[in-house]
Amino acid sequence: MNPTKETSLFSGFSAFEGLLPDFARTGLFSAAGQKYTREQSGRLDTEYRPSAVVLSRREETAETITLKLLPGERYPDFVPGQHIDVAVEIAGVRHVRQYSLTGIPGAGALEITVKRQKGGLVSNHLLDHAESGTRLEISVPRGEFLLRDQPTAAYCFFSAGSGITPVYAMARAVLQSGTKADVWFFHAAKSKDAVIFRHSLERLAFEYKNFKPYFFLKESDTNDTTHRSVRLNYAAAESMLPSDMNPHTTQIFVCGSGAFVQDLEGGFTAAGFSGLQSEYYTLPETAAGEGAARFLRSRATVKAGTNLLEAAEAAGIQAKHGCRRGICHECKAHKRSGTVKNILTGKETSGREDIQLCITQPVGVVEIDL
Ligand code: FES
Numbered sequence: 599m600n601p602t603k604e605t606s607l608f609s610g611f612s613a614f615e616g617l618l619p620d621f622a623r624t625g626l627f628s629a630a631g632q633k634y635t636r637e638q639s640g641r642l643d644t645e646y647r648p649s650a651v652v653l654s655r656r657e658e659t660a661e662t663i664t665l666k667l668l669p670g671e672r673y674p675d676f677v678p679g680q681h682i683d684v685a686v687e688i689a690g691v692r693h694v695r696q697y698s699l700t701g702i703p704g705a706g707a708l709e710i711t712v713k714r715q716k717g718g719l720v721s722n723h724l725l726d727h728a729e730s731g732t733r734l735e736i737s738v739p740r741g742e743f744l745l746r747d748q749p750t751a752a753y754c755f756f757s758a759g760s761g762i763t764p765v766y767a768m769a770r771a772v773l774q775s776g777t778k779a780d781v782w783f784f785h786a787a788k789s790k791d792a793v794i795f796r797h798s799l800e801r802l803a804f805e806y807k808n809f810k811p812y813f814f815l816k817e818s819d820t821n822d823t824t825h826r827s828v829r830l831n832y833a834a835a836e837s838m839l840p841s842d843m844n845p846h847t848t849q850i851f852v853c854g855s856g857a858f859v860q861d862l863e864g865g866f867t868a869a870g871f872s873g874l875q876s877e878y879y880t881l882p883e884t885a886a887g888e889g890a891a892r893f894l895r896s897r898a899t900v901k902a903g904t905n906l907l908e909a910a911e912a913a914g915i916q917a918k919h920g921c922r923r924g925i926c927h928e929c930k931a932h933k934r935s936g937t938v939k940n941i942l943t944g945k946e947t948s949g950r951e952d953i954q955l956c957i958t959q960p961v962g963v964v965e966i967d968l
Contacts, residue, residue, distance in 0.1 A: 648673055652732040653707060658794045661714040662760070664700060665728055666707050669736065675703050676739035678767035679851075683737035683926060684710065688723050694928070695720040696921045698763035699739060700795075703771070708736075711794060713760040741925065743851070743877045745772065750779050750873075751847040754839065756862050758786040758830065758854030761879050765851050766795050773806045782839065783811040786830035786854070790815060790822075800824075812838065830858075832865025845871040856882030878923045881905070881957065884941050889960030893968045894934065902964075905941060906931075907955040910968060917955055917968060924957040931955050936964025 650667035658664055676682075681698045701709030712728075715721045728734070745768055753772055755765040762785050769783050787793045790813065799811045803824070814830035828834050850871055852862045859876045866874050886903035893899070893915055902909035907929050910917040920926035924942055930952050937948040941957045955966075 648736050648738060650708065650734050650736050652728050652730055652734065654730055655728060658711060659713075659792055661725075661792075662711060662794050663725055663728075664709050664711045665724065666701070666709050667734065667736070668707050674738055676708070677744055678703065678771040679744045679764045680739040680741040681764065681925065682708070682710065682739055683920060684720070684724075685735040686720055686723055688719055693720050693723075694920050694926075696926055698767065700763050700767050702774075711760075711763050713794065740927075741877075743853070743875055744768075746849055746873060746875075748849075748873070749847055750777070750849050751844050752780040752782065752849075753777075754782045754784070754835070754848060754850045756784050756830070756835065756850070756852045756854070756858075758858045759879070760794065761853035761855075761858075761877070762794050763853075764877060765853050766799070768851060769809070770798075770802060773802055773809055778808060781806070781809045783809065784814065784830055784835060784838075785811070786814040786858070788815070789817045790825065831861045835862065836865065836869075845869065846873070848873060850874040852876040853879065855880045877925065878942060881923055881941060884959060887939075887959050887961065889938075890963045891960055892963065892965045894965055895968055902960045904959065905956055906938075906953070906958045906960065906964075906966065909960075910955060910966075915968060919956060922956045924954055927954060929955040932967040934965040934967060937961040938964055 648669055650669040653666040653668050656664045656666070676699045678699070681696045683694050684697055685692055685694045687693075697710035697712060699708055700711045701707065712721050712724045714725050743764055753769070755769050757765045765783070769781055772779075772781055783799065785793060790796065793799075793813050793815075796813070803809050803811050812824055812826055814826045814828060814834065817827070826834070848871060850862075850866055850873060852859050852874065853876065856878055859878055860882050863874060863876055884904055889902045891900055891902040891906055891909045891913075893910060893913060896913065896915045898913040898915065900909050900913040907917055907919055907922065917931070918928055920928035922929075933951050933953050935949065937946055938953060938958045938960050939946045941959055946961060953966075
């Protein structure tokens with residue numbers, strides 16, 4: 599497959615110019631945009647505290663709603679794939695969760711899509727209480743799970759459950775850019791009715807002949823050619839994708855549980871595909887390690903078999919955190935010494951450095967400024 603020239607998605611000097619025509623006015627280079635950049639580097643911005651008012655709510659499935667939010671002035675635009683933090687107070691305690699932005703950039707209003715999670719404090723609170731007029735504290739858009747500015751012959755999006763939210767926003771943006779590249783979209787869900795954005799995806803498939811959505815469902819529907827009743831994994835993807843896909847001009851995005859992401863990441867990486875990005879909705883299983891952590895300011899030393907956030911909590915330390923899956927950077931802490939392994943990438947690093955506690959496992963003894 600030969601690279602296809604994009605017509606508008608990434609034209610000009612800025613990677614986002616074609617996609618976000620208003621970005622130059624409101625985005626990366628404005629005061630708010632600079633604040634956004636500082637937030638990306640992990641520094642909390644105390645003077646800019648954005649909030650948004652719920653304009654409306656829309657049911658996507660029996661367990662999922664989309665909230666349309668109107669942010670305040672100076673709020674920067676976003677790039678599909680990014681998320682925001684949403685803070686709510688429940689019984690006097692502030693809770694923060696991350697939600698992908700599922701609306702269209704430049705539209706003024708934002709959209710987040712929330713699926714009810716079993717035991718999920720914030721998702722249940724939003725489904726039960728968020729209504730027109732509710733004010734929510736939010737962050738500026740963040741995240742690096744983004745489309746790349748490079749010649750692309752094909753896009754492949756893989757998601758499971760609520761992992762569909764960022765990849766849906768990206769796939770729609772790619773299609774609306776007018777690309778001629780094939781856009782494959784593979785999504786795993788319990789049933790047809792549980793597929794979030796199903797009607798919108800079907801409309802996109804009707805509108806764009808290069809869009810190829812497939813739903814991998816636990817229940818079978820023999821009347822619909824887009825449905826597969828097999829497990830969505832690398833083997834299933836490989837059997838459906840063209841065998842001559844160019845591994846260097848294909849952008850692949852994966853979002854779902856740890857095991858789901860690891861299987862696809864492993865398969866595509868072994869097959870030589872270089873343009874793969876992933877976002878974990880849950881951390882992958884990690885073999886218990888033998889490491890230990892010394893939390894210097896708290897004067898506590900504990901065994902840290904899994905990750906350093908859990909180790910800190912086991913030591914009774916209230917470590918700052920948000921997503922617990924490597925996305926929000928809220929758990930960033932400084933390591934003074936020792937070697938650690940990044941649970942998502944497997945990469946080991948040593949010496950003084952900032953680390954994300956939730957995705958870091960110690961190798962031996964490490965010293966943390968906490
Ligand atoms: S808690 Fe979000 S990155 Fe660690």
